[in-house]
Amino acid sequence: MNYFAHLHIAAVTNTSFMGSLLGDFSVDTKQLDDDLLEGWRLHQKVDVMVDQHEASVLFRSMPRQGRRRFAGIVQDIVMDYWLLRYWSRFSAVPLNVFCEQAIKSLQRDKYRSPERLKNMITSLEQDNWLPNLGTVEGVEKAIYSIMRRWQHGVHLQVFINDLLLVIEQAEAPFLRLYPDVLDFVMLETKKAEATHNLG
Template sequence: MNYFAHLHIASITKTSWVGNLLGDFPVDVGELDSDLLAGWRLHQQVDVMVDQHEASVLFRSMPRKGRRRFAGIVQDIVMDYWLIQNWKRFSAVPLTIFCDQAVLGLVKDKHRSPDRLRNMISSLENDNWLSNLGTLEGVEKAIHSIMRRWRYGEHLQYFLDDLPQVIAQAEAPFLALYPDLLDYVQDEMKKAEATHSLG
């Protein structure tokens, strides 16, 4: 899952908005405040669960131009696309209101964010583009952003060349995976609360 899904999970679990994004940014975990650390840990758990889910295995194995070994990177972005497309199924909060809430939550902890995340939050303050992640143009921009900063970024061009098909391929895996993911994070939060109460 990419930014949007991690923000949705932050809202559901009442954990830090910034903390739930930190898994995608370089941080010194030992220096994180407890609330940010909890979000960071949840992000890691989500990534592992998604990577191992049978729907993700199916998506990565589908025939396409891009290499299978890089399909998981693109999957994270196109899963955000399908979450936004199916937003009313997973949230009673209108999309525009959620996007505003997410940005406000991120801004509150911008000063505790690493530089690249702080820059992203500033970008969202100027132009809240979160809902654009549910558009073809938004998916393209997200992939291009990874291509610019990743040493193997050129390998993602094959996915861009066939992007409408890649997005279509992700719909069924998303619908199979995301309800399971939401159940998983709720269970993990219950376990964490039980452990905290015992402590």
């Protein structure tokens, strides 16, 4: 799951929007406030669950030019694409309203974020590009963004060359995966609440 899915998960579980994104950034967890740490931990658990899910294994094994070992990176982005395309199936909140709520929450906590995340929030303040993640152009831009800052980014070019196929291949795995993700995060949230109440 990528940025948008983690923001949606934060809304579903009533956890921190900022914390939900921190799993993709370098942070010292010992320095995090409790609400951010909770979101960070949930992000990590989701990433492990998604990586091991049979739908993810299926997506990575589908025939295409890109290396299987890098397909998971692209999967995160195209899963966001399909979440946005199927948004009304997973949320009763209108998409534009949700995006505004997420950005406002991130703005409030911006001072508690690492520099690269601050820059991302600033870009959202200037131009709300969250809905664009549900477009082919948005997917392409997101992949290029990773390519620019990752030393092995060149290996993602073949996925862009075959992008329409890659997006199409992700639809069925997404529809199998995401309901399980939501069930998983609700269960994990209940476990965390129970542990907190015992403490």
